[in-house]
Amino acid sequence: MNEKLIVALDVPDRIQALEVVEELKDTVNFFKVGMELFYREGPRLIDDLKNLGLKVFLDLKLHDIPNTVSRALKNLINLGIDMVNVHALGGQEMLRAAYRVKNEALKKNCKVPIILGVTVLTSMNQKALEQIGLKIELSHLVSLLAKEAKDAGLDGVVASALEASFIKKLCGQDFITVTPGIRRLEDGNFDQKRVVTPKRALELGADYLVVGRPIVAAMNRKIAAKKYLEEMAGGLNGHL
Numbered sequence: 001m002n003e004k005l006i007v008a009l010d011v012p013d014r015i016q017a018l019e020v021v022e023e024l025k026d027t028v029n030f031f032k033v034g035m036e037l038f039y040r041e042g043p044r045l046i047d048d049l050k051n052l053g054l055k056v057f058l059d060l061k062l063h064d065i066p067n068t069v070s071r072a073l074k075n076l077i078n079l080g081i082d083m084v085n086v087h088a089l090g091g092q093e094m095l096r097a098a099y100r101v102k103n104e105a106l107k108k109n110c111k112v113p114i115i116l117g118v119t120v121l122t123s124m125n126q127k128a129l130e131q132i133g134l135k136i137e138l139s140h141l142v143s144l145l146a147k148e149a150k151d152a153g154l155d156g157v158v159a160s161a162l163e164a165s166f167i168k169k170l171c172g173q174d175f176i177t178v179t180p181g182i183r184r185l186e187d188g189n190f191d192q193k194r195v196v197t198p199k200r201a202l203e204l205g206a207d208y209l210v211v212g213r214p215i216v217a218a219m220n221r222k223i224a225a226k227k228y229l230e231e232m233a234g235g236l237n238g239h240l
């Protein structure tokens with residue numbers, strides 16, 4: 001099974017989430033649980049997914065002072081998840097605190113997730129940065145934040161696939177890039193601004209492609225997921 005596709009379970013509750021999983025679990029084995037679902041259902045949903053043998057990216061984008069992030073992350077790591085994230089904008093001290101939690105868990109032989117730093121949300125463009133007073137080129141900000149995450153010892157970042165190749169150049173080929181804002185040409189962008197097709201994302205070096213609405217809101221989710229996987233297979237073949 002292609003483990004590079006992560007489907008975002010952006011649905012209101014556990015029943016709907018498990019329906020989506022049931023429909024897709026022969027096609028996809030990596031699912032993302034975000035704030036909407038986790039804030040309602042909590043750890044028991046993670047247990048449900050893990051009991052089905054699935055991989056879980058818990059996308060809560062922790063952003064707080066180092067002490068709080070550190071304590072929260074400890075609890076999340078204990079859930080047995082495979083991937084989790086913190087906001088790289090939280091600063092070096094906070095990112096290092098996250099790294100220390102992972103290291104402590106490793107020393108205790110606990111299962112540890114991939115820890116990512118979120119750079120600039122894919123729903124933002126240059127204009128959105130200007131609106132909040134940030135007079136910096138968006139791609140430069142992504143580079144700075146990726147470097148911060150790398151220096152702190154994190155495993156990778158969340159960014160647009162548009163930025164994957166220069167992140168790899170800057171931080172190394174094994175520095176993981178997880179990329180939302182993935183769209184087939186036929187699908188709507190909704191609120192996403194930095195959008196890339198699945199084939200192009202892989203060509204640019206993205207390690208994982210996150211897709212939500214185009215699959216989860218489709219009439220036939222399995223067919224929709226297969227279309228993404230087919231384009232990804234085309235991208236990989238073209239790349240090799």
Ligand SMILES: O=c1ccn([C@@H]2O[C@H](COP(=O)(O)O)[C@@H](O)[C@H]2O)c(=O)[nH]1
Binds near residue numbers: 008059118158213
């Ligand atoms: O920069 C980011 C970080 C996280 N996301 C999350 O990914 C999915 C994308 O869903 P689509 O429906 O495919 O747009 C969603 O859960 C976001 O919370 C992101 O889009 N951008």
